[in-house]
Amino acid sequence: MDTGAATPRPGAPVRGSASGRPIMAALDLLGRRWTMRIVWELSQAPAGFRELQRRCERMSSSVLSTRLEELAQARLLTLRDDGYRLTPLGQELVDALRPLGDWSRRWADAADA
Amino acid sequence: MDTGAATPRPGAPVRGSASGRPIMAALDLLGRRWTMRIVWELSQAPAGFRELQRRCERMSSSVLSTRLEELAQARLLTLRDDGYRLTPLGQELVDALRPLGDWSRRWADAADA
DNA sequence: CCCCTTGCTTCGATTTTCGAACCACTATGC
DNA sequence: GCATAGTGGTTCGAAAATCGAAGCAAGGGG
Numbered sequence: 001m002d003t004g005a006a007t008p009r010p011g012a013p014v015r016g017s018a019s020g021r022p023i024m025a026a027l028d029l030l031g032r033r034w035t036m037r038i039v040w041e042l043s044q045a046p047a048g049f050r051e052l053q054r055r056c057e058r059m060s061s062s063v064l065s066t067r068l069e070e071l072a073q074a075r076l077l078t079l080r081d082d083g084y085r086l087t088p089l090g091q092e093l094v095d096a097l098r099p100l101g102d103w104s105r106r107w108a109d110a111a112d113a
Numbered sequence: 114m115d116t117g118a119a120t121p122r123p124g125a126p127v128r129g130s131a132s133g134r135p136i137m138a139a140l141d142l143l144g145r146r147w148t149m150r151i152v153w154e155l156s157q158a159p160a161g162f163r164e165l166q167r168r169c170e171r172m173s174s175s176v177l178s179t180r181l182e183e184l185a186q187a188r189l190l191t192l193r194d195d196g197y198r199l200t201p202l203g204q205e206l207v208d209a210l211r212p213l214g215d216w217s218r219r220w221a222d223a224a225d226a
Numbered sequence: 227c228c229c230c231t232t233g234c235t236t237c238g239a240t241t242t243t244c245g246a247a248c249c250a251c252t253a254t255g256c
Numbered sequence: 257g258c259a260t261a262g263t264g265g266t267t268c269g270a271a272a273a274t275c276g277a278a279g280c281a282a283g284g285g286g
Binding site: 009010011015016017018022023024025026027030031032033034035036037040056057058059074075089092093095096097098099100101102103104105106107108110111112 | 122123124128129130131135136137138139140143144145146147148149150153169170171172187188202205206208209210211212213214215216217218219220221223224225
């Protein structure tokens with residue numbers, strides 16, 4: 001791989017924080033382009049590489065490849081016969097992200113006003 | 114500003130999705146480097162420009178400036194006499210992000226194993 | 227054999243991020 | 257008045273991340 005910075009791990013120093021606090025590793029990992037989107041798409045349904053690429057319009061294959069490897073390293077997903085799937089840990093992340101979906105709707109309402 | 118792509122707005126097409134779904138705008142906005150981190154830091158306490166920069170080690174001033182403008186445009190924060198502060202909408206985002214903190218600790222535990 | 231799909235990799239072009247230097251302004255001290 | 261230090265930023269060239277079209281190797285029909 002080596003197409004960028006190391007995959008953030010809880011306990012290790014990451015961009016913007018040498019403390020090793022888990023939340024900082026999470027914010028670094030999830031703050032990379034397409035990462036949350038990929039997790040979100042896989043929560044809707046497992047998908048293969050090319051289908052994932054289709055679902056996220058204009059995501060480049062090279063970045064998708066990098067992200068999938070990062071997320072696999074972080075144990076949030078795995079490649080199975082039927083495509084990429086979230087691990088139980090990845091599913092828990094989706095659950096943790098769910099309030100964000102609710103918030104975004106309130107944000108949209110507020111933006112209209 | 115003009116140091117990159119437009120600030121995502123719910124209802125408008127964003128990177129990776131022409132649909133205008135609020136969650137896609139949120140994922141685009143929050144998936145930019147430092148964005149969630151800035152929101153997170155401001156949830157701990159309001160801070161001025163330079164203090165924010167100190168709290169997020171190595172964040173460049175130019176990106177901080179861009180992000181603050183994006184977040185202000187999205188109505189998630191404002192500049193007051195005592196520094197940058199989250200708006201009520203920004204506070205709600207922090208609340209929505211709170212489960213992520215809990216998850217990150219479970220993630221850390223799983224990574225140890 | 228040909229054609230289509232799959233999961234990727236390669237690599238040059240483009241965009242984003244970095245970071246040190248700098249500007250304008252407001253104290254505070256001497 | 258003059259220096260010093262703090263503030264909120266901007267500028268701009270360098271470095272890193274991302275893009276995206278092309279290509280590769282493997283597999284499955286027809």
